[in-house]
Amino acid sequence: MTRGKGAETLSLSQRIRADIEEKIMSGAWRPGDRIPVEHELAAQYGCARMTVTRATEALAEAGLIVRRKRAGSFVAQPRIxxxxxxxxxxxxxxxxxxxxxxxxxxxxxxxxxxxxxxxxxxxxxxxxxxxxxxxxxxxxxxxxxxxxxxxxxxxxxxxxxxxxxxxxxxxxxxxxxxxxxxxxxxxxxxxxxxxxxxxxxxxxxxxxxxxxxxxxxxxxxxxxxxxxxxxxxxxxxxxxxxxxx
Amino acid sequence: MTRGKGAETLSLSQRIRADIEEKIMSGAWRPGDRIPVEHELAAQYGCARMTVTRATEALAEAGLIVRRKRAGSFVAQPRIxxxxxxxxxxxxxxxxxxxxxxxxxxxxxxxxxxxxxxxxxxxxxxxxxxxxxxxxxxxxxxxxxxxxxxxxxxxxxxxxxxxxxxxxxxxxxxxxxxxxxxxxxxxxxxxxxxxxxxxxxxxxxxxxxxxxxxxxxxxxxxxxxxxxxxxxxxxxxxxxxxxxx
DNA sequence: CCTTCAATAATGTATAGACAAAATGAGCGC
DNA sequence: GCGCTCATTTTGTCTATACATTATTGAAGG
CATH class of the missing domain: 3.40.1410.10 (Chorismate lyase-like)
Structure with a gap:
């Protein structure tokens, strides 16, 4: 009823994306908060940065986060x-x-x-x-x-x-x-x-x-x-x- | 008024994406048509397949094309x-x-x-x-x-x-x-x-x-x-x- | 104290390669 | 003809690396 995606096996980058999304949706990470830098997440998940980047890119396209060079990635302000x-x-x-x-x-x-x-x-x-x-x-x-x-x-x-x-x-x-x-x-x-x-x-x-x-x-x-x-x-x-x- | 993105310099993968989108929107490629396989597009643009993949992935997420293993990528049927x-x-x-x-x-x-x-x-x-x-x-x-x-x-x-x-x-x-x-x-x-x-x-x-x-x-x-x-x-x-x- | 400028830390994009997964189609045995 | 198996093609995902771009920081110089 609620979430579209079933429990299919997610790829690693999708799982990273879902994890971040969960943090934002649950309120653990609030609008304006900085999220861990990509190489850090890469280390955490034991993967290449590119894999993390694909997750953050998708989140940015979806409007959930904002990525800024040198500054980092931040949880987006909720849209009106x-x-x-x-x-x-x-x-x-x-x-x-x-x-x-x-x-x-x-x-x-x-x-x-x-x-x-x-x-x-x-x-x-x-x-x-x-x-x-x-x-x-x-x-x-x-x-x-x-x-x-x-x-x-x-x-x-x-x-x-x-x-x-x-x-x-x-x-x-x-x-x-x-x-x-x-x-x-x-x-x-x-x-x-x-x-x-x-x-x-x-x-x-x-x-x-x-x-x-x-x-x-x-x-x-x-x-x-x-x-x-x-x-x-x-x-x-x-x-x-x-x-x- | 119509398109959001201005004439900023597009990255290569974005340009590939825009090119394909144009072909579809103009009607040159019609629903159900198969689009060139990725390694072919890569050769055409003189880039790595990964670069093409990022374009087709984005198009698939946007619902403009459907990608099927072994079969290829196809222009999506217009959604109801x-x-x-x-x-x-x-x-x-x-x-x-x-x-x-x-x-x-x-x-x-x-x-x-x-x-x-x-x-x-x-x-x-x-x-x-x-x-x-x-x-x-x-x-x-x-x-x-x-x-x-x-x-x-x-x-x-x-x-x-x-x-x-x-x-x-x-x-x-x-x-x-x-x-x-x-x-x-x-x-x-x-x-x-x-x-x-x-x-x-x-x-x-x-x-x-x-x-x-x-x-x-x-x-x-x-x-x-x-x-x-x-x-x-x-x-x-x-x-x-x-x-x- | 302010300005200028360079070092730096982060994202942005691309590469070449590798292997996995899936669907197709061809070949083979019955 | 029918069903099974298997090689092949194409997407799906990841890696490790490289260099570009940009905003920030902080130090040097006035």
Missing amino acids: ESAVLGIPDIPATIAERGKAYDLRLLSARRRVAAAGGEEDRFGGSGDVLEIDCLHLADGIPFAFEHRLISLAVVPAAAEADFSRTPPGTWLLAHVPWTEAEHRIGARAADARAAELLNIAKGAPCLMLERRTWRGDAHVTWVRQLFAADAFDLVARFTPKGDAAG | ESAVLGIPDIPATIAERGKAYDLRLLSARRRVAAAGGEEDRFGGSGDVLEIDCLHLADGIPFAFEHRLISLAVVPAAAEADFSRTPPGTWLLAHVPWTEAEHRIGARAADARAAELLNIAKGAPCLMLERRTWRGDAHVTWVRQLFAADAFDLVARFTPKGDAAG
């Missing part, structure tokens, strides 16, 4: 998600349009994920943080967000102040993710959404649902509703899966 | 776009749900793209094919599509029979693309869309707009409307920009 998916961080989107961002936290409570259903995939303890909030642009409602965060996976979320930093932004900055699934659709606004977004009941809304994993652990689930005239997703792609703009 | 973007080919989507696909061509005419506006980016001659069609699942309207195709870039489109093959499917199979831009939003159905999709006027619809380029040439522009309950886009991503499922 929008650069990858065209699905932007909301405060960044609003700022881009030259508007003032505001956040209104509607509710945040800790509870146990319901067993048996969708929610029991939230980590071991089953404790989740459930958050409702409203994103505003120049004081006008922009998006309504409903979110669950796994406290088993992200215990620090219990202490975060989501009345000032929106949960999505906080998570992006604090938790590396390995996989995400999006569902995008159109929905008619129900009574509550209509009231919060200040639109007519039944008016069209863009719905964005996202699940995010780190390894096998389900990190967060979120549903965002945008009034139809407030927002369009835009994404630019090449066949390779690159994203730009 | 859904594998990359989560934005599926409509007949494939419908078939996946076990429903019968039907196409109704509403109109197709050749005209000159309007100058000055958006449309003048359609190739040199400015001739475009303008197509309206309706996609049906089990006889029920699924999506309404409005499309422009550049006849300067894709002259063969003039002869294609779009009453049997939907234009998107035909293009995917015939024209390699280098870049695409998507716009996704929610819209209220206008009178015509409502009638065609058999929904109420003002009902929420998912709107999907896509522009596709080959190199600098604008290949096609399309807008598709889906009734809100008929369709959700689903996409699965890793931070690297991979797509799966």
